[in-house]
Amino acid sequence: MNTSRNNFGNLPTVTKNLLIINVIIWLAQFVLLRRTDVDLTQQFGLHFPASDNFRFYQLITYMFLHDPFSFSHVFFNMFAVFMFGRTLEQVWGPKRFLTYYMVTGIGAGLVQLLVMYIRISAELPPEMFSMVNSITVGASGSVFGILLAFGMLFPNAQLFIIPFPFPIKAKWFVIGYGLIELLFGVANRTGDNVAHFAHLGGMLFGIFMILYWRKKDKGYGKFY
Numbered sequence: 001m002n003t004s005r006n007n008f009g010n011l012p013t014v015t016k017n018l019l020i021i022n023v024i025i026w027l028a029q030f031v032l033l034r035r036t037d038v039d040l041t042q043q044f045g046l047h048f049p050a051s052d053n054f055r056f057y058q059l060i061t062y063m064f065l066h067d068p069f070s071f072s073h074v075f076f077n078m079f080a081v082f083m084f085g086r087t088l089e090q091v092w093g094p095k096r097f098l099t100y101y102m103v104t105g106i107g108a109g110l111v112q113l114l115v116m117y118i119r120i121s122a123e124l125p126p127e128m129f130s131m132v133n134s135i136t137v138g139a140s141g142s143v144f145g146i147l148l149a150f151g152m153l154f155p156n157a158q159l160f161i162i163p164f165p166f167p168i169k170a171k172w173f174v175i176g177y178g179l180i181e182l183l184f185g186v187a188n189r190t191g192d193n194v195a196h197f198a199h200l201g202g203m204l205f206g207i208f209m210i211l212y213w214r215k216k217d218k219g220y221g222k223f224y
Contacts, residue, residue: 011086015082019078045058045062046059050120063138080147084147088150103145105202119188159173178200181196
């Protein structure tokens, strides 16, 4: 293995820029909120369409924001982009990888809004008011799309996942992770502020994209 490719400066262009942009924006969120009380989440996070704060551009901007007081939120998302995104970009090229990242992120947001609409329709105040005014942020939809793509293109790649003391094939990791997200999403536990269906939405749109590309250009990648 050429270890020089593990250096940050040698990362593929889109992967490197995604890491830089997300970290800079997270730092801006943190500093502005702490020092000026300016909350970028209110303007650029994804609001429910019934909210007065909803804007269409939020379907794009929300995926570049993270919880300003949670370093782990941005760290683990960007770690996944670093670990798996660079491989996909090397296989697909920068244009296709960026397209995939954006489409899965937007798709995740759309699925999240759909699930919120279904849940809000079944709720009564004050729960309905709380859900209408909730905000979604994070790159997790695109990250789950990346995980899905890696599992489909490299199904037998051995992954070492903490805390398991043994390697797990990528395809089983992706399937297992998807099932866990589905279970947590359906359970809808009180106090759970994770957008599980947005994660699943990223995976769903990832499948659509890969199936489309597979049909469009035969022999491009593999489908399992």
